[in-house]
Amino acid sequence: MKELKLMKGNEAFAEAVIREGVDAYFGYPITPQSEVIEYLMLEEPHKRTGMVVLQAESEIGAIHMVYGAAGAGKKAVTSSSSPGISLKQEGISYLAGSELPCVMLNVVRGGPGLGTIQPSQADYFQTVKGGGHGDYKLIVLAPASVQEMADFVEDGFELAFKYRNPVMILSDGLIGQMMEKVYLKPQKPRLTDEEIREKYGNWATIGHKPSERNIITSLELKSERQEKHNQKLQAKYRKVEKNEVRFEKINCENADYLLVAYGSSARICQKTIQLGKEKGINIGLLRPITLWPFPSEEINKMADNVKGILSVELSTGQMVEDVKLAVNGKVPVEHYGRFGGMIHSPDEVLEALEEKFIK
Amino acid sequence: MSNNITPEEIIKNGTLVFEKTKLMTDAHLSYCPGCGHGVAHRITMEVLEEMGVGDQAIGIAPVGCSVLAYDFMNIDMQQAAHGRAPAVATGIKRLYPDKFVFTYQGDGDLAAIGTNETIHACNRGENIVIIFINNGIYGMTGGQMAPTTLGGMKSSTSPYGRDLGMTGHPIKITEMMATLPGVCYATRQAVHKPGLVRKAKKAIRKAFENQKDKKGLSIVEIVSNCNSGWKMSPVKSNEWLEENMLPVFPLGDIKG
Amino acid sequence: MTEEIIIAGFGGQGVLSMGKILAYSGIMQDKEVSWMPSYGPEMRGGTANVTVILSDERISSPVLRDFDTAIVLNQPSLDKFEKSVKPGGILLYDPNGIIHPPTRKDINIYKIDAAFEASKMKSSKTFNMIVLGAFLKLKPVVEMENVLKGLKKSLPERHHHMIPMNEEAIKLGIAKVEEVHKI
Numbered sequence: 001m002k003e004l005k006l007m008k009g010n011e012a013f014a015e016a017v018i019r020e021g022v023d024a025y026f027g028y029p030i031t032p033q034s035e036v037i038e039y040l041m042l043e044e045p046h047k048r049t050g051m052v053v054l055q056a057e058s059e060i061g062a063i064h065m066v067y068g069a070a071g072a073g074k075k076a077v078t079s080s081s082s083p084g085i086s087l088k089q090e091g092i093s094y095l096a097g098s099e100l101p102c103v104m105l106n107v108v109r110g111g112p113g114l115g116t117i118q119p120s121q122a123d124y125f126q127t128v129k130g131g132g133h134g135d136y137k138l139i140v141l142a143p144a145s146v147q148e149m150a151d152f153v154e155d156g157f158e159l160a161f162k163y164r165n166p167v168m169i170l171s172d173g174l175i176g177q178m179m180e181k182v183y184l185k186p187q188k189p190r191l192t193d194e195e196i197r198e199k200y201g202n203w204a205t206i207g208h209k210p211s212e213r214n215i216i217t218s219l220e221l222k223s224e225r226q227e228k229h230n231q232k233l234q235a236k237y238r239k240v241e242k243n244e245v246r247f248e249k250i251n252c253e254n255a256d257y258l259l260v261a262y263g264s265s266a267r268i269c270q271k272t273i274q275l276g277k278e279k280g281i282n283i284g285l286l287r288p289i290t291l292w293p294f295p296s297e298e299i300n301k302m303a304d305n306v307k308g309i310l311s312v313e314l315s316t317g318q319m320v321e322d323v324k325l326a327v328n329g330k331v332p333v334e335h336y337g338r339f340g341g342m343i344h345s346p347d348e349v350l351e352a353l354e355e356k357f358i359k
Numbered sequence: 360m361s362n363n364i365t366p367e368e369i370i371k372n373g374t375l376v377f378e379k380t381k382l383m384t385d386a387h388l389s390y391c392p393g394c395g396h397g398v399a400h401r402i403t404m405e406v407l408e409e410m411g412v413g414d415q416a417i418g419i420a421p422v423g424c425s426v427l428a429y430d431f432m433n434i435d436m437q438q439a440a441h442g443r444a445p446a447v448a449t450g451i452k453r454l455y456p457d458k459f460v461f462t463y464q465g466d467g468d469l470a471a472i473g474t475n476e477t478i479h480a481c482n483r484g485e486n487i488v489i490i491f492i493n494n495g496i497y498g499m500t501g502g503q504m505a506p507t508t509l510g511g512m513k514s515s516t517s518p519y520g521r522d523l524g525m526t527g528h529p530i531k532i533t534e535m536m537a538t539l540p541g542v543c544y545a546t547r548q549a550v551h552k553p554g555l556v557r558k559a560k561k562a563i564r565k566a567f568e569n570q571k572d573k574k575g576l577s578i579v580e581i582v583s584n585c586n587s588g589w590k591m592s593p594v595k596s597n598e599w600l601e602e603n604m605l606p607v608f609p610l611g612d613i614k615g
Numbered sequence: 616m617t618e619e620i621i622i623a624g625f626g627g628q629g630v631l632s633m634g635k636i637l638a639y640s641g642i643m644q645d646k647e648v649s650w651m652p653s654y655g656p657e658m659r660g661g662t663a664n665v666t667v668i669l670s671d672e673r674i675s676s677p678v679l680r681d682f683d684t685a686i687v688l689n690q691p692s693l694d695k696f697e698k699s700v701k702p703g704g705i706l707l708y709d710p711n712g713i714i715h716p717p718t719r720k721d722i723n724i725y726k727i728d729a730a731f732e733a734s735k736m737k738s739s740k741t742f743n744m745i746v747l748g749a750f751l752k753l754k755p756v757v758e759m760e761n762v763l764k765g766l767k768k769s770l771p772e773r774h775h776h777m778i779p780m781n782e783e784a785i786k787l788g789i790a791k792v793e794e795v796h797k798i
Contacts, residue, residue: 006639006648006768023454032654052453056446057479064443064476068450071437072417076450094440117654178677179635179650181642193455205435205451207415207458210381215429217420217438270675345680 002183009149009175010035012182013079013105016150018045020157021188022103023074024052026065030084031117032173033107037079049190059084063091063104070100071216073196073204075157079105081173082123083114085131092166093132097218099233101160103153105169107176110341118341119173119264124318127170128292135230137237138168139244140291142262146180154185163240164203170291172314174264174343246289247298255284257357258302259349260323261312262288265337269312271346272353283353291319296326303330308357312349313337332357380405382413384433389424393593395583396424396492398550400431400463402560403490406567407434407459416459417451419444421473423465424498432463442473445480448487459570461488466507467497470532477532484541484575488566491533491578494585495604502588506530509607514588529607533580537614543575544615547608549582551597555610562612569615577615582608616646616671618756619679623664623696624688629743632769634665637747640757640765641669651677662691669756686750688729693717703798705753709746717795724796725753732787740777741784748788759785 007015014036017025027037037055045051056062062078069076080088085106095102106127110120127140139159141152149171156167191199197206205214220226248266251273252258261269266287276283286302288295303309308331311320317335324333336352338344344352369375382404390396407413413434420428422441429436439447444462452460462469469477469491480487496514497503504514504521507529511520537545544566548559559581566577582604586596620637624630634650641648652665666682668674684705685696690713700706702721710716711730727749733742751762762785766778 004642006635006642006650024450026450054449054453057475060443061446061449061476061479064440064446065450065453067439067443068419068437068447069454070450071447072451072454074454090440091443098438173654174651174678177652177654179638179648180674180677181648205417205437206455207417208435209414210384210433213433213435215436215438217429217436219426219438221427264678268676268678271679272676274675343678345678346676347680 002185005182005184006179007146007182008035008177008179009143009146009171010107010177011039012146012150012184013153013169014039014043015184016153017077018043018048018051019185019187020153021049021075021190022051022077022153023190024054024065024069025077026054026056026062026069027078028056028059028062028080028084030059030081032109032119032176033079033081033105035176036105049187051190059087060090063088063095066102066104067091067095067098067100070095070102071098071205073200073206075191076102077104078102079107081107081109082111082120085123085126089126089132092138093134093136094218095166096132096136096138097134098216099164100166100216101157101164103156103160103167103169105171108170108172110339116341117173119314119343120339120341121172121263121265121314121337122316122318122339123170124291124313124315127168128294128322136233137240137292138166139163139240140168140170142170142289142291143175144263144266144287146175146178146182149175150182150184159244163236165236165240170263172264241293244290245293245295245297247295248287248289250285250287252284252286252302254282255305256282256307257284257353258306258309259283259285259312259353260288260299260309260319261285262291262319264343265312265314268344268346269349272349275346275350276353279350281350281354281358294322294326296322299323299326300328300330303327306331309333310353310356311335312344314343315339380408382408382433384431386430388431389427391587393584393586393596394424395494395550395581398556399490399492399559399581399583400428402550402556403461403463403563404432404434406560406564409564410567410571412459412567415457416461417455419447419460419462421462421464421468423468425463425465425492426499428463442468442471443476444468444473445476445485445487445489449480449483449485452485452487456486459567461490461567463490464492465498466491466493466495466505470506470530474532477536478539481536481539481542481576481578484543486570486573487576488563488570489576489578490563491580492583493580493608494583494588495529496585496588498585498588502585502590507608509603512603531608533578534613536578541575542578542614543569544577545613546578546615547580547582547610547613549600549605549610551584551600580608582610616669616756618669618684618754619682620667620684620686621664621682621696621699622667622686623662623692626663628663628688629740630663630688631665633743633747634667635769636762636765637667637669637757638765639769640762643761643764643768644757646670647672647674649674649677662689664692684750684754686746688746690714707746707750707753707792720796721798723798725749725792726795727788727792729788732791733784736784736787738780741780744781744784745788745791748785749792750788751785752789752792
């Protein structure tokens with residue numbers, strides 16, 4: 001039976017992590033996501049499922065604990081906010097290079113540097129375009145509600161283990177801190193060590209005889225082999241791009257203008273659609289749910305039927321580059337967004353749309 | 360002529376006097392001739408074999424000369440980012456409390472970039488073993504100064520000798536870790552003489568027995584040479600180790 | 616029905632928890648709800664505010680520029696949010712400490728002397744419930760029985776003995792709210 005609660009996004013994520021049957025959470029407090037580890041510590045999931053929750057010495061420590069656990073076939077989670085995610089980039093690159101599954105959460109705040117603790121979407125580039133070193137991709141899910149903060153834990157692990165690839169849930173301070181209704185799924189059991197051996201024993205380091213042993217590494221000193229390894233990664237990424245693009249379309253039929261926005265901005269833009277209607281402006285919204293793989297094809301198709309596209313982000317304009325690549329010059333693409341922790345209101349988005357395309 | 364005789368035939372003839380542990384692969388060691396790493400690898404694997412826990416062991420390779428330790432140690436292994444091995448080991452051991460988890464790290468990895476991970480794994484009393492090879496230099500990257508480089512000792516980043524006023528003193532990390540309640544056993548050993556090898560192996564055995572008994576973290580430092588980095592012959596480097604390293608890093612148990 | 620509310624005051628006045636109780640009450644009445652707080656250092660002694668939306672439909676933006684109702688509990692919040700009330704909307708304030716009262720003529724303005732009433736009840740903790748009562752009198756978006764259910768849900772069990780006192784405070788707020796300006 002599903003359970004209805006009023007929860008903050010951060011808390012819903014934490015509760016969903018327990019119910020997913022996750023084996024371990026390793027994290028380090030940082031605003032605005034400290035509720036994740038606080039909730040987990042208070043809930044004592046080791047009593048509910050045997051799950052391990054550990055406050056690490058740093059974000060770096062936490063991500064490498066995730067690496068160790070993931071390399072041993074366990075479901076491991078970490079979460080942080082922008083400056084902390086910057087610290088984790090080393091480990092994230094290693095996780096991607098070693099093809100390890102895990103789910104991470106970034107409750108984005110304004111930057112650069114120590115920035116601000118208020119919501120932002122300025123970590124798009126970091127998350128989608130790399131962040132750490134090397135040619136790798138994270139599968140990136142962008143929740144736009146407290147419900148999705150919970151649901152994407154399960155979705156994230158499905159994708160992570162399907163492709164043996166780290167998954168990032170890219171949220172922000174707004175979704176993390178707000179409370180909404182959330183339907184929680186029933187508790188899933190954690191996999192036993194025997195089940196892990198059966199499912200992942202062919203790659204995970206869980207103790208083997210010499211003849212069957214596994215090695216988790218991203219190192220290959222012979223360039224020919226490192227190139228092959230990269231080709232294998234790229235082939236996997238093409239598969240993800242083909243199969244896993246997710247998006248939501250709102251009011252897109254007969255829309256004259258299209259907003260492209262994810263996460264909290266997508267929520268704000270839904271109100272903009274209503275405000276537009278009141279003024280006789282027909283606006284649609286395409287909300288990418290996966291930021292990588294990006295719904296380029298869909299945006300390109302939609303560009304055939306609208307007069308202009310506005311990429312709305314809480315940043316100085318990052319996703320807009322991907323929107324432009326997708327549209328490939330068919331129609332004008334513009335960016336609008338407040339940043340540095342400021343949040344645009346639905347009215348401001350509408351004003352920007354009018355100014356850029358209508359006036 | 361002798362090419363026609365296989366190892367198996369030699370053994371059949373009853374001439375076997377020494378058998379390499381099955382927990383070492385047949386791969387050629389990538390270490391320089393005369394380097395202590397090979398011995399340290401072997402005695403670690405011998406201990407796991409003698410305890411009968413090779414298939415329950417998970418090792419963590421560092422960044423440094425022993426980055427490829429997993430090519431030689433014939434067990435499940437993970438390769439960690441520079442300095443992060445104790446955090447990686449934490450992630451594994453917390454979820455597999457009955458497995459034998461150890462890190463194998465050099466001085467640059469453990470005592471410089473990974474100091475934070477080292478201190479906090481020790482402080483939490485993670486029930487793991489740390490094998491710490493201290494040769495006072497960064498071997499793999501070409502002989503740069505390490506945190507354990509001796510005062511006045513030359514390296515490629517201290518070409519005129521380490522200036523203690525500028526770069527600080529050789530860090531005695533094992534003594535530091537011994538002060539933490541989470542550490543049950545801290546010892547300093549060496550492997551450049553047969554007697555010392557036997558002692559070092561005993562220390563490693565004790566460390567893994569501690570893990571079996573869930574006593575907390577054991578750190579076994581092995582003072583080793585780096586004849587390439589020190590730019591000496593293997594024999595000369597061992598003499599130099601005795602004369603210069605051991606007065607600063609004296610051998611023996613520090614705790615437990 | 617959609618009701619978009621901003622509640623603002625000093626940290627410690629129970630602004631966030633009042634919003635939370637309102638949101639929980641909404642859930643009890645089968646409504647969609649969102650509760651979006653200002654967060655961070657301003658919560659510790661500075662100004663705090665929370666946007667609460669109750670609706671019969673899926674809630675779009677949890678962040679708004681204009682509100683149906685603004686509940687303001689100190690001067691800085693009044694200065695900031697008087698202009699954010701939609702024309703024809705409601706501004707409810709506590710006159711305690713207000714030296715520049717609201718001046719708009721295109722909105723309905725009410726006051727509730729909640730700090731004073733709470734001091735008479737000898738419990739500063741009832742302050743925000745008196746304000747909530749006043750709001751519910753003006754905008755009966757949730758029924759009393761659901762407010763009580765919401766209270767029960769949002770308060771930890773160890774505080775459940777305080778529910779009767781809170782109920783009394785809500786009723787006091789309903790009785791004491793005063794009209795200041797009506798369009």
